[in-house]
């Protein structure tokens with residue numbers, strides 16, 4: 630069991646299960662609705678906690694009822710919210726999600742006006758008892774300061790950073806992490822019109838480019854139903870296929886679950902190929918179920 634701190638967001642997710650993404654100006658009826666906590670880092674922590682780790686979350690919340698729902702959910706998974714900054718009079722970030730009942734695809738409209746977690750609050754956290762620090766690549770200036778501070782205070786502490794969306798100066802986080810986890814969306818955006826059509830060639834080209842930028846790190850990119858690619862410290866490309874369940878039900882947070890699986894495997898000392906496989910196995914189990922509840926070490930077994 631490891632002590633893990635995650636920095637990033639929590640949201641309220643309003644998930645409408647629909648037959649298809651509606652046409653503009655249409656009115657459609659959802660077949661079902663879930664209202665649940667979401668947000669990349671807290672999703673990852675909820676999975677890590679079910680894998681047996683002691684998790685803490687550093688992020689912001691408001692003082693509204695949605696924030697209370699988020700806190701209750703995190704408490705249910707034993708996630709320590711001691712470091713949370715509560716902003717009076719603000720609103721919890723909210724995502725309005727259409728989940729396609731036929732293929733589990735998710736389309737997200739996200740709204741937030743809540744300030745991000747600040748560097749001053751982060752500096753007050755005692756990092757000495759941590760085994761891992763994971764950060765979402767957002768509010769780049771503050772996260773840069775946080776990673777620099779962590780590096781200075783605890784040079785041996787492994788640092789992972791998720792880079793999901795192109796944001797101004799986000800590449801400056803790369804040089805500060807040991808493990809960089811990119812989304813396919815980010816990779817394709819970076820490759821632009823030159824992107825090779827095969828996933829393997831595209832992921833390979835992107836990861837090699839990132840390695841030049843940050844040779845100290847392991848670089849990984851999840852690629853949806855094509856699994857995931859990674860580049861070893863020696864520059865070898867590794868791949869794991871996806872583990873597709875009998876029915877894909879809910880892909881919301883598949884990437885966040887993948888990140889949890891990868892961190893868990895790296896903490897266990899697994900090599901990159903095995904780590905990618907474990908992470909894809911866990912994410913494959915997730916896409917076959919609604920939400921994250923019930924994911925466990927069993928989801929990592931070869932027979933699942």
Ligand code: ADP
Pocket residue numbers: 812813851852853854855856857870871872873874877880881882883884885887908909910912913916
């Ligand atoms: P995100 O949720 O950030 O869009 P991805 O779509 O890349 O992330 O998915 C992350 C991981 O989840 C993939 O590497 C894969 O292992 C798993 N996954 C995603 N979609 C599917 C799918 N349709 N079938 C099986 N596994 C999937």
Ligand code: FRU
Pocket residue numbers: 640641642666667668669670672723724737739881882883884885
């Ligand atoms: C899934 C997710 C949702 C949230 C949105 C925020 O990866 O974290 O739970 O609404 O992304 O961008």
